[in-house]
Amino acid sequence: xxxxxxxxKYAGVTCTRCRCPLEPTKTxxxxxxxxxxxxxxxxxxxxxxxxxxxxxxxxxLDVEKILEDK
Amino acid sequence: MDQSELRRFEELCIQEEPxxxxxxxxxxxxxxxxxRSVADGRFAEARRxxxxxxxxxxxxxRICDAPCMIPCLRxxxxxxxxxxxxxxxxxxxxxxxxxxxxxxVAGGSLSALAAASDGLRKGFSVTILTFEEPLTLxxxxxxxxxxxVVQRELxxxxxxxxxxxxxxxxxxxxxxxxxxEALYIGLDAPGAAAAARGVAxxxxxxxxxxxPGLFAGGDSPSFIQRAAEGRRGMISVERFLQGASLHxxxxxxxxFETRLFTDISDVAPLPPxxxxxxxxxxxxxxxxxARCLQCQCMECVKRCVYLQxxxxxxxxxxxxIYNNLAIVQGSxxxxxxxxxxxLCGQCERICPNGFSxxxxxxxxxxxxxxxNRMPPSAHDFALEDMALxxxxxxxxxxxxxxxxxxxxxxxxxxxxxxxxxxxAPLYDFLRDRIDGVGLWLRCCGAPAxxxxxxDLFDSAMEELKEQWASMGSPTVITACTxxxxxxxxxxxxxxxxxxxxxxxxxxxxxxxxxxxEPMALHDPCTAAEMSDVRAAVRxxxxxxGIAMEELxxxxxxxxxxxxxxxxxxxxxxLADRVAAARxxxxxxxYLTYCAMCRNLFARAGKRTAHLLDFLFPEAxxxxxxxxxxxxxxxxxxxxxxxxALQSSHWMEENRPMEPHESIVLVMDDSVLAxxxxxxxxxxxxxxxxFEAERTGASMDRxxxxxxxxxxxxxxxxxxxxxxxxxxxxEVLGAWSHRMVVTEGGRRP
Ligand code: SF4
Ligand code: SF4
Ligand code: SF4
Ligand SMILES: [Zn+2]
Numbered sequence: 001x002x003x004x005x006x007x008x009k010y011a012g013v014t015c016t017r018c019r020c021p022l023e024p025t026k027t028x029x030x031x032x033x034x035x036x037x038x039x040x041x042x043x044x045x046x047x048x049x050x051x052x053x054x055x056x057x058x059x060x061l062d063v064e065k066i067l068e069d070k
Numbered sequence: 071m072d073q074s075e076l077r078r079f080e081e082l083c084i085q086e087e088p089x090x091x092x093x094x095x096x097x098x099x100x101x102x103x104x105x106r107s108v109a110d111g112r113f114a115e116a117r118r119x120x121x122x123x124x125x126x127x128x129x130x131x132r133i134c135d136a137p138c139m140i141p142c143l144r145x146x147x148x149x150x151x152x153x154x155x156x157x158x159x160x161x162x163x164x165x166x167x168x169x170x171x172x173x174x175v176a177g178g179s180l181s182a183l184a185a186a187s188d189g190l191r192k193g194f195s196v197t198i199l200t201f202e203e204p205l206t207l208x209x210x211x212x213x214x215x216x217x218x219v220v221q222r223e224l225x226x227x228x229x230x231x232x233x234x235x236x237x238x239x240x241x242x243x244x245x246x247x248x249x250x251e252a253l254y255i256g257l258d259a260p261g262a263a264a265a266a267r268g269v270a271x272x273x274x275x276x277x278x279x280x281x282p283g284l285f286a287g288g289d290s291p292s293f294i295q296r297a298a299e300g301r302r303g304m305i306s307v308e309r310f311l312q313g314a315s316l317h318x319x320x321x322x323x324x325x326f327e328t329r330l331f332t333d334i335s336d337v338a339p340l341p342p343x344x345x346x347x348x349x350x351x352x353x354x355x356x357x358x359x360a361r362c363l364q365c366q367c368m369e370c371v372k373r374c375v376y377l378q379x380x381x382x383x384x385x386x387x388x389x390x391i392y393n394n395l396a397i398v399q400g401s402x403x404x405x406x407x408x409x410x411x412x413l414c415g416q417c418e419r420i421c422p423n424g425f426s427x428x429x430x431x432x433x434x435x436x437x438x439x440x441x442n443r444m445p446p447s448a449h450d451f452a453l454e455d456m457a458l459x460x461x462x463x464x465x466x467x468x469x470x471x472x473x474x475x476x477x478x479x480x481x482x483x484x485x486x487x488x489x490x491x492x493x494a495p496l497y498d499f500l501r502d503r504i505d506g507v508g509l510w511l512r513c514c515g516a517p518a519x520x521x522x523x524x525d526l527f528d529s530a531m532e533e534l535k536e537q538w539a540s541m542g543s544p545t546v547i548t549a550c551t552x553x554x555x556x557x558x559x560x561x562x563x564x565x566x567x568x569x570x571x572x573x574x575x576x577x578x579x580x581x582x583x584x585x586x587e588p589m590a591l592h593d594p595c596t597a598a599e600m601s602d603v604r605a606a607v608r609x610x611x612x613x614x615g616i617a618m619e620e621l622x623x624x625x626x627x628x629x630x631x632x633x634x635x636x637x638x639x640x641x642x643x644l645a646d647r648v649a650a651a652r653x654x655x656x657x658x659x660y661l662t663y664c665a666m667c668r669n670l671f672a673r674a675g676k677r678t679a680h681l682l683d684f685l686f687p688e689a690x691x692x693x694x695x696x697x698x699x700x701x702x703x704x705x706x707x708x709x710x711x712x713x714a715l716q717s718s719h720w721m722e723e724n725r726p727m728e729p730h731e732s733i734v735l736v737m738d739d740s741v742l743a744x745x746x747x748x749x750x751x752x753x754x755x756x757x758x759x760f761e762a763e764r765t766g767a768s769m770d771r772x773x774x775x776x777x778x779x780x781x782x783x784x785x786x787x788x789x790x791x792x793x794x795x796x797x798x799x800e801v802l803g804a805w806s807h808r809m810v811v812t813e814g815g816r817r818p
Contacts, residue, residue, distance in 0.1 A: 012771065012772050013769050013770065013771050013772070013777070014769070014770045014772065015769060015770070016766055016767070016768045016769060016770045016776065017766045017767060017768075022769065027811060028811070028812045029809045029810060029811050029812065030809065030810050030812050031808060031809040031810065032446075035812075036809075040811075048767060048769070049811050050769055050777060051779070051786070051788065051807060051811065053788065053790075053803060053805040056788065056805045056806065056807040057748075057805050057807075060807045060809055061807065063809070064447065064807070064808050064809060065445075065447075066401070068405070068445030068446065068447060068448075069401050069402045069403065069405050069406075069445065070400075070401065070402070
């Protein structure tokens, strides 16, 4: 799931609290015991991660369904 | 589910039983497949069907006396299918590998040659010991056999390895038999019959004689029976060579009675088109084959969109579900199928053997929950909804100013969420007519039952029974047959009656005009086992002057709207098709008495009214004009109803508003629809916005819009929004996921 997000699209987005622009960050996501690594926009200061709509409703949803039937 | 349970289910579905033609054919030719191939003009396929069943297809194809025509189901609607006359097909042989066993048949007519043919197909080296010329014997059987046809058949036997040899006239039968590992005597050849004097078959099942390894048969007036005994004899030969039992498990070798059921009540009689003396031509054979009813059961499948969806029938589904439950590693591909049945019970009421997909699927769901293998996404939205209905959405009160209740009115979540406006006038009407009617808003627990969550269901029932007892154990009046069904099954101590049987015995309230045109009445599936309720509804309709039409499947055979069994949660596209199919059954406006059926038919675009809409119409509103209430609307309406009733009837202070509840959402129709589709309820959006404001955790897009998230329990929600000031927010989009972000950053 590494290159699934068009990170360019989130270049101008900043963390409201820290005022830092989000940066591509290696992020671990898990579901039902399986672990994946994916590059997601995150705040370099507080670590808040953005899961974009296209990922959540696309590949992530597919993987959730596959894992639920395992 | 264990093996024996699977067998019990499998045994009930007789869809795989053979049709009458095949069961009664001594050689079990598949007449249904044959007719389909012939009717479609696929003659090569027809030939393969014949070759598969008949040992001497060239000959038997022409002279079979077709005992199948009598039991053939078509015989009851015009005349049995002339399968015998259709088998006029060409047959070609192929090489069969030998297995080294050497056997013989004695006699040169149908029975011995049929045995030889089967023996060759089993891979034996077969010697055919003849007394008379086979060609002469066979030609004498029927005018339909020409020397060319018979010779082709004999040539085929020789081509696949049969050795023809005259029986040595100077030697005794058992002496000759000792040259071979086993021998079958076809008694329909005069010479063979003479030679076999004294070794007649002792047993009709095995055709064994007094001599081990020596079998005899074929002494029958019916040609096909002679051939069938040849087959039976060769099976005995094979079993004898294997040292296997000559008797066990042979019940279905000869004709037997099929358990198949085929509904022919709507089939018009159609007389046969008899074959001319020279036999059918292609057109004639096709015409006759097209009369075949293609007998099968599929009674339940014909009526259930869900059963059609997976392209099988219950017996096959039982096996798939059994296999699915047994999977330890790998994909459980039937999970969605198991969770998509609406558990409505229509199939078991239609099936001639009462096969219950409801029991099968509910049992499987419970097992999945026990194995911890239930997909979390299948039901948790509905279970959360149920939890809400039983907390902030619940209300339990004696009638205003009263300290006790002899009755409790139980509207159910669907009426509270789908038609909140009818509840107060209906409750007031009941209080007016009956002394001491309390009010009880809560969920009956059906969603937990449907989800296979025995733990949740049991605790919900326990709470329900406690609350009921705390009110002095009054009689419960339910507006929803679904709630009544749950109470009657699982809360036996609670006396529960239907609102409709109660209303039927009362003078009805003054009511508005009813439509002049008839309406089609849809019985909810939960009323299928409640004939008293269905009759009461029909009584009330006629008292109101409502003209009704019955739908094709009505009363105890009625169909589900697609909500039952949480079908809509597990498989929304299917549930939409289920509702669409139901509303297409009649062009009239629909009338029903379940709030969920009404809501879902409205969603499917059908003008549908609830019977209460005519008894307690909302002033100035068209009873048919209520739009579909989505999941957020239903939740909000349920909570608003509790507040409204608390103030109007009990003069109570409302539960204080939670701070997020005062947030105002602004969104256009497309966003509303998106939230509904993604099951993101407005209350969650408000909570999320409130938290984002409180903590400052959000992402700024630099154009006045923000993105924030919240994970209240098992799902993370995201909302894209624009603050408008004064607690108002424009919602621009929303999405969710179940996966958990664990590392790389902290969750907001
Ligand atoms: S009605 Fe359905 S379950 Fe019953 S025998 Fe027929 S196909 Fe099988
Ligand atoms: S109608 Fe067709 S399938 Fe049914 S018994 Fe007759 S030949 Fe067989
Ligand atoms: S949806 Fe109803 S009729 Fe269809 S299989 Fe399930 S219980 Fe049977
Ligand atoms: Zn930050």
